[in-house]
Amino acid sequence: MYGKGILKGLGVTLKRFADTYLDDIKWLGKRYYTAEGIAHRSSKDARGIFTIQYPEEKLPLPEEFRFIPFLVYDEGENGEKEIRCTSCGICAKVCPPQCIWITRTSDPKTGRPVPAPAEFYIDVDVCMNCGLCAEYCPFDAIKMDHDYELASYDRMATNIFDKERLMKSAAYYAEIRPINNTREEEARKAKEAAKAAKAAARANKAA
Amino acid sequence: MTTPVQPLTLDLAARFPDAVTPDERKGYSGWIVAADKLVEFATALRDEFGYDYLSSVTGVDYLPEEKMEVVYHAYKTTGGPGLVFKVQVPRDKAVVPSLVPVYPGAEFQEREAWDLLGIEFTGHPDLRRILLWEGFAGHPLRKDWQEAYYEAETKPFKSRWPSGEVHRAEEKNPFGANVKYPENFDPEKWVPEGENALYGALAEYEETDETGLKTDHIVINLGPQHPSTHGVFRVAAVLDGETIVSLKPVMGYLHRNHEKIGERNTYLQNMPFTDRLDYLAAMSNNFGYALAVEKLMNVEVPERAEYIRVIMAELTRIQNHLFAIGMFLNDLGAFFTPSLYAIEERELVLDIFEAVSGSRMMCNYFRFGGLTRDLPEGTLEMIRGLAFDRLPRKVDEIDRFLTENEIVRSRCVGQGILTTEEAIKYSAAGPMLRASGVPYDIRRADPYSIYDRFDFDVAVRYNGDIYDRYLIRLDEIRQSLRIVQQAVEQIPEGPIQTGKPQYQVRVPAGEAYGRVEGPKGELGFYVVSNGKPNPWRYHVRAPSFINLTAFGPMCTGLKVADIVAVLGSIDIVLGETDR
Numbered sequence: 001m002y003g004k005g006i007l008k009g010l011g012v013t014l015k016r017f018a019d020t021y022l023d024d025i026k027w028l029g030k031r032y033y034t035a036e037g038i039a040h041r042s043s044k045d046a047r048g049i050f051t052i053q054y055p056e057e058k059l060p061l062p063e064e065f066r067f068i069p070f071l072v073y074d075e076g077e078n079g080e081k082e083i084r085c086t087s088c089g090i091c092a093k094v095c096p097p098q099c100i101w102i103t104r105t106s107d108p109k110t111g112r113p114v115p116a117p118a119e120f121y122i123d124v125d126v127c128m129n130c131g132l133c134a135e136y137c138p139f140d141a142i143k144m145d146h147d148y149e150l151a152s153y154d155r156m157a158t159n160i161f162d163k164e165r166l167m168k169s170a171a172y173y174a175e176i177r178p179i180n181n182t183r184e185e186e187a188r189k190a191k192e193a194a195k196a197a198k199a200a201a202r203a204n205k206a207a
Numbered sequence: 208m209t210t211p212v213q214p215l216t217l218d219l220a221a222r223f224p225d226a227v228t229p230d231e232r233k234g235y236s237g238w239i240v241a242a243d244k245l246v247e248f249a250t251a252l253r254d255e256f257g258y259d260y261l262s263s264v265t266g267v268d269y270l271p272e273e274k275m276e277v278v279y280h281a282y283k284t285t286g287g288p289g290l291v292f293k294v295q296v297p298r299d300k301a302v303v304p305s306l307v308p309v310y311p312g313a314e315f316q317e318r319e320a321w322d323l324l325g326i327e328f329t330g331h332p333d334l335r336r337i338l339l340w341e342g343f344a345g346h347p348l349r350k351d352w353q354e355a356y357y358e359a360e361t362k363p364f365k366s367r368w369p370s371g372e373v374h375r376a377e378e379k380n381p382f383g384a385n386v387k388y389p390e391n392f393d394p395e396k397w398v399p400e401g402e403n404a405l406y407g408a409l410a411e412y413e414e415t416d417e418t419g420l421k422t423d424h425i426v427i428n429l430g431p432q433h434p435s436t437h438g439v440f441r442v443a444a445v446l447d448g449e450t451i452v453s454l455k456p457v458m459g460y461l462h463r464n465h466e467k468i469g470e471r472n473t474y475l476q477n478m479p480f481t482d483r484l485d486y487l488a489a490m491s492n493n494f495g496y497a498l499a500v501e502k503l504m505n506v507e508v509p510e511r512a513e514y515i516r517v518i519m520a521e522l523t524r525i526q527n528h529l530f531a532i533g534m535f536l537n538d539l540g541a542f543f544t545p546s547l548y549a550i551e552e553r554e555l556v557l558d559i560f561e562a563v564s565g566s567r568m569m570c571n572y573f574r575f576g577g578l579t580r581d582l583p584e585g586t587l588e589m590i591r592g593l594a595f596d597r598l599p600r601k602v603d604e605i606d607r608f609l610t611e612n613e614i615v616r617s618r619c620v621g622q623g624i625l626t627t628e629e630a631i632k633y634s635a636a637g638p639m640l641r642a643s644g645v646p647y648d649i650r651r652a653d654p655y656s657i658y659d660r661f662d663f664d665v666a667v668r669y670n671g672d673i674y675d676r677y678l679i680r681l682d683e684i685r686q687s688l689r690i691v692q693q694a695v696e697q698i699p700e701g702p703i704q705t706g707k708p709q710y711q712v713r714v715p716a717g718e719a720y721g722r723v724e725g726p727k728g729e730l731g732f733y734v735v736s737n738g739k740p741n742p743w744r745y746h747v748r749a750p751s752f753i754n755l756t757a758f759g760p761m762c763t764g765l766k767v768a769d770i771v772a773v774l775g776s777i778d779i780v781l782g783e784t785d786r
Contacts, residue, residue, distance in 0.1 A: 005616070062562040094710040096476040102367070130571045135579065160375065
């Protein structure tokens, strides 16, 4: 019969249309604006409408999500910010669009370089969010952020991020990437323990 | 299917005395052919030795040796490894006979080599610039060509560290000053000769009556700004009434000289740039590039990483084909309902990409000798759920929804036919080639990675029309699901990276051609290393670009409205076409 294919196709559309409302009834108002509702709508069991009502609703971000790097600082005893970056320059060297600029600090008296950046800039208009800087940083000092709401009215004034703007606390990092953070903490602790053991062995030897 | 026995002892030097010599440079392979014997050699290769498929044509500028080399990769459509042959000519007099009469699939690729490297192909039917505009000064892939704003030969740039002065890109590269014109060139007074050349290339079809009045045929432009061309893409067509007499695609509006960027990047820096080629299939692009560089570096990939690579590549194919079908239906006029049904499934696949790589589309997931990171917890379950439960169901639903639809059938069946001979001749690749009755799939014909372990069928259809190109994508989704199902069942535990992750890899001098069966067809990366941190030559064999060679012949005889349907069935992505 001519037109059978079209009718069959319309049947699919009708089923999809009905599914949305059936799911609404099944979930009784919990389908929208709740965490489990959002999780359901983006799961393999979702039926019917699957859109997210942004900005009222937001998709949960996977841990590995990456958007614009930031610099991690540890909180000191008196609340001062101890930046982890040693200005080794690996991130600037590995950056594919070359959007990272670093100036080394040098000791005012001796003129020798000090392992901390004097200035650190990222041109976020140029950054391609590839995450290579975070991947190859040997000090866990630069990490990719989860904050993607960066729209501004004046890109000229706001879109070159300086060191102040880039710095975020280690606690924030632990919050957005708990699994990565735990793994790195453990690796750091193991390294420090090995170092301490080595130092102790050396002290023993000397004594 | 067994791998065909390859006559590895193929002695071309004996067959062509004084014209052909083996390429004996360290790290190189193949044959060097004398320029004047090239056409004869290629004809013999095609007719006597069975290398009927010319995959890639490109040039390399060997500046220190003052030589320009044209590199050809030919394959057999019956499968097996390929044959590389090269022609060397002096740099200042780079003239090579065109291979278009032997392999018509070389047409766009030779134009590209002329455009970017300034190699002249004698006997080419239509040698014009293809990616750049006609007022462009020089040939940018030549090693002595420098852009108008020039900071350094290669990355990393010294200015970023340790003295790092912050500058906006546009301060260093202001609009208007970032263009270099030929001498005595005034853009205001410029008459686009290129347009005349383009229409001139089409003019042979125009008819003139005895009074000299042009009759019948008109030229129309579809695009560059047209919602159905999937980007900024232009088609110039000569019409007789409403029937297409001849047609030429015009591209390059999105050209950014990806290959020059690649040659200035370090090997690793280039990985995220490959994402931006075919931005619907980033994982496949990563795969091809990683294969090429791994061939040069000679590193092994751990077992688990291979499995993850295959899973990701097949998921990429699934979501790409879903998107292709959806957008193709858009082109047919089924406005957005089918495409959104397809995009819904695609979103679920992209969720997986986001979970493993951190980004939905610009994945940047592969590394030389492995991967960035292992699958995060729960991802394998997500993949299992999609591969065993949801996607098979949904593919069947799309099948039910569209395949028998009378409007789809009347628009597609028997339209835009590409015959088997034409498909091979024009170097069509991927679904286009297989819909025309050539069961050629690199995963089977010349297996890479671990594809030889999986049980799947090479999808093939025989009519070569638009409808078959739609059906073959459904077939391929089903086959890819089979591969993913097997891979998630078999995946072993273990490391995902050989050696320590390095940001500066050592790549020995030599050449390598890595090719994968991308969703759009054969995606090849030709990389030449001279041992430095940056590749000397980096070329992409882009399926979207080369598949367009057959676009004109396929459209001839159809109506204007069918151009869009044919283009949709080829499935191009302009990021890859224009590079």
